[in-house]
Amino acid sequence: MTARLVTIPFSHYCEKARWALEACGVEYREEGHLPMFHVMPVKLAGGGRTVPILVDGRTIVADSTPIIAWADARRPGTLLPVDERDREEALQLEDDLDRQLGPATRRWAYFHLLPHEDLDRFITKDVPRWQRLAFKVARPVALGMIRRGLKIDAAGAERSRKKIDDVFELVGELLADGRRFLVGGRFSVADLTFASLAAPILFPEQYGVVLPPRSELPAEALDRVETWRGSRAGAFALRLYANHRRPAAG
Ligand SMILES: N[C@@H](CCC(=O)N[C@@H](CS)C(=O)NCC(=O)O)C(=O)O
Known part of the structure; x- marks a missing residue:
């Protein structure tokens, strides 16, 4: 099955x-x-x-x-390194990124994108039709719940922006020795986690569902996105997407 x-x-x-x-x-x-x-x-x-x-x-x-x-x-060894020390390091990185980067990119992206109703089509894609219709009607209530639940406000978005900068700096430092992957010389769970959790602020073309094109982002968000994309860590995540992720279906 x-x-x-x-x-x-x-x-x-x-x-x-x-x-x-x-x-x-x-x-x-x-x-x-x-x-x-x-x-x-x-x-x-x-x-x-x-x-x-x-x-x-x-x-x-x-x-x-x-x-x-x-x-x-x-398919053992595809994502979890076989070497025990590498595995521990990769899993530790996964855990740190899950707790630090994931909530920060989500909050920052929600803060900047949720007000733009024209971007709803990316949120409501590939869900049952009744949910799409209900969301149209209940949009203000649903957004209010999301905002309250995830503490999405200007101060929270700014804290998240700083957190993302900190994580990007740390990842940039790891990469400064010229390594091609975060742990153990090959693609692992650590790379996959970093790239996917950074995706909401980098907009890689190969993301598994279609994301808004950068040309549709509000100007102030686009500026920041381009800065992150151009950073060492951002460029690394985009390379992981280009080389290790299949293109998104239409
Ligand atoms: N640690 C969890 C985090 C998952 C998570 O936060 N999922 C969010 C979507 S991005 C969710 O389900 N939020 C709905 C809710 O909390 O009610 C994982 O790695 O799967």
């Missing part, structure tokens, strides 16, 4: 899981939902509250980190 990945399609933690499944050659089908509308399907599938969650027969794997471990077990 084909595994099922329950997602919020544009979510970068879902992208992290999706990329891992594809890298490990796992066949799966994606079931996308809008934020808030995801709660019931995730519970019914046996998960907690967040996506992604993977369902493979009776096996339920919640959270992108165990999903990567599950995918790697099917």
Whole structure:
């Protein structure tokens, strides 16, 4: 039976899981939902509250980190380094990035993009039609819930901007010795995690679902995005996407 990945399609933690499944050659089908509308399907599938969650027969794997471990077990060594010390280092980086970078890029991108109703089409793509229609009607309420739930306001966005700068600086320092990957000389979970969690502020073309083109970003956000894209860490993430991720379907 084909595994099922329950997602919020544009979510970068879902992208992290999706990329891992594809890298490990796992066949799966994606079931996308809008934020808030995801709660019931995730519970019914046996998960907690967040996506992604993977369902493979009776096996339920919640959270992108165990999903990567599950995918790697099917093709060992694809993402989790075989060398024990490298593996520990890569998993530690994954954990740090999950806790620091992921929430910061999400908050910054939401703050700048949510007010622009014309960008809703990217949020509402690949979800059931009824959710799309309900979102149209309930937009102010849904956005209010997202904003309150994730503390999305100007001060939060500015804190997140600083956090992203700090993480990019740290990653830039790691890369300063000329290494091509973060750990162990080859592509691993650490690289995949950095690139996918940085994606909401870099807009790589190969992201697993279509993101807004940069030409449609509000000017003040675009400036910052271009700065991040041009930084050592940003250019690294874009290279990982170009070389290690299949192009997004139309
Ligand atoms: N540690 C989790 C984080 C996942 C996460 O934060 N997912 C968000 C989407 S980006 C979510 O489901 N938010 C909905 C909610 O919290 O209700 C993972 O790596 O899977």
